[in-house]
Amino acid sequence: MNHLPRRTAAALAAVLAAGVALTGCSSTSSTATAASGSSASSVAAAPSPSPLSSAPPSVAPSSGAASSGTASSGAASSGTASSASATPATLKGVCPDTVSIQTDWNPESEHGGLYQLIGPNPTIDSDKKRVSGELYSQGKDMGIKFEVRSGGPAIGFQTVTSQLYSDKGLTMGYVNTDEAIQLSAKQPTIAVFAPLEKNP
Template structure:
């Protein structure tokens, strides 16, 4: 990345990435040494997707995964149930938080710098082929900062997309979606502050009474629905809010840490300590997840209008995504190499290097951003957590009557796959 003098590029980077959790953009990239995660044990992946096979075993056009297929790296046939190319719309540039997707790209990937697309054969555990291709599309500025749900609704070529839970609620009336697997367990978004300036602040709520009792100004991206929740919940006050955040670190740095600011746990702590030379020291933060806004940040979802035709595909593809998630965090090097290569080829304001990729992977593991849910399964949705989130988010969006079943499903999850 660049130093402070060239921060105009990085400023734009975080407009979406650190801008807003319902803005379908994300600069999640983070923590220390990815190589450390290679010590993670190999999960028991027997009996994967038998449910999918059972559901479709009356025809020859089924996804075939015998009980040892994924463990041994054998081929998994998705060609009978999935499109020839599974097109996935992401919410931002390539980054380590999207690692599970890039883990599924096989040998000799194609990088289209004009369209900002990475494509190639879709592979599963051990590089085994699936009979279909994968296309990963860049979000954020590449789609005009449009929400992924909106982009999906306007482009029939998109198979699945990153559908944040709060974005799903916001768009439910016009474009209902169902999320079916969640590679990330916890949203990386944070509010951060300078621990030297505010040594007694330990949480977002503490910022309301700091600075002599007047409260610390919090800069945030004005469309962030989580902030309305924090106000309604009494954790922050209207007087603290400054919605002018544009992703740039310059104001935070020029203020000498007198203000607080939003960001991502998987990026800002690294950048402020190691990249922004005019700051070059740690920041403290609290995840908005820990403050109560517990949306899933990057689950794969499908438009409900396409759910019936893609049901068999989701049943077969979901365990592949689960396995890719486990494999990526066990050994992220190859996928991160592709991520960095793609970012360099795109040659846009978004920049990404090995240090940030390594930091991101380790931070995601250390903070539980990636991992199993409350059980031993990766990728599934915690229904109790989502029920509470719907209750918290409903008033923010003026939506009533939604249930967990309206927004997500665990029906395709293979419960044998976990970290």
């Protein structure tokens, strides 16, 4: 079983926050997607009706972050930040009250970083195939809720992209590269980060 180090989960939290900020950071104005493609994987976002803006300094990636943006190497983007600014004190008011991620399959090790972000008292909704709780980074409550939704059979094998466009409650989702290209004309997405370098 794969295990992501805690620093990777913290970097993932910062990248998710930056991705939400890049897509308008409004629960109704944009949708982001986490993609896993045939040769690479990435987290992406559906274009926001509002102009894209750069991430605020409060959501800077952790120091040690790799410029390649891969979770296996520390996940994040170019640039460095001091450890004091690596994780914002809170995401309340920066991100939607609940950040919801649609995965591409049943819970699996590749989604481990997402589940590590859920605080110590998760709520498991077996009927809706969702796990939710407070978003935690480096042991601290970030002030917002975080929800991970199962994909594949849990959503009738529909594409994650179609879910992002039909369910305004979703913030991001795992979209494979083939799907992103195939649906780019009618349902475009914007890559936010790549949790995997190769798939499979």
